[in-house]
Amino acid sequence: MSCQGPHLNSSNCSPANCRRDCGPDAVDALLKSHHVLDDQMLLDSLLELKFLLIERSNPEAVVAAFLGIRRRLEKCEFLLAYRLRQWLENQISVQVTSDGRALMTQPLRLHGYCLRHAIQHYQREIFENKLEVNSLGEIKVSMAWNIPVVAMENTEALQAAL
Secondary structure: OOOOOOOOOOHHHOOOOOOOOHHHHHHHHHHHHHHHHOHHHHHHHHHHHHHHHOOOOOHHHHHHHHHHHHHHHHHHHHHHHHHHHHHHHHHEEEOOOHHHHEEEEEEOOOOOOOOHHHHHHHHHHHHHHHOOOOOOHHHEEEEOOOOOOOOOHHHHHHHHHH
């Protein structure tokens, strides 16, 4: 089984074979979970995440929203949280620059629970390995969708479904 199936097999999950709607499908499944339905704050956060995924304009906001609820999701719905994390890692890349020069572009890796720590990880990696960088402050980290954003048809209907 790969990402095309209803469950995730991480050995076959890669940007090349990951469906664009696999992540939103995981969010939909999480929204149906009794663990989520019993936690109003978690439910609201998942709805916000789903809206950001539908909008697909700000990958940093999507990552921040996911990391904000990751720990609670992993306690009650680990497999769906893992599936969503894998999907985000396949869909988003990290771009590191210094003084306008590209230093690194690589797939997103979500090892922690905080966007600030994730960004600091990439800054430290560059600072420790690139001799031409003088300080952490001159290293800028941004995120981008791997697949160009395509305007979704019937956006009003999708937002109404939320």
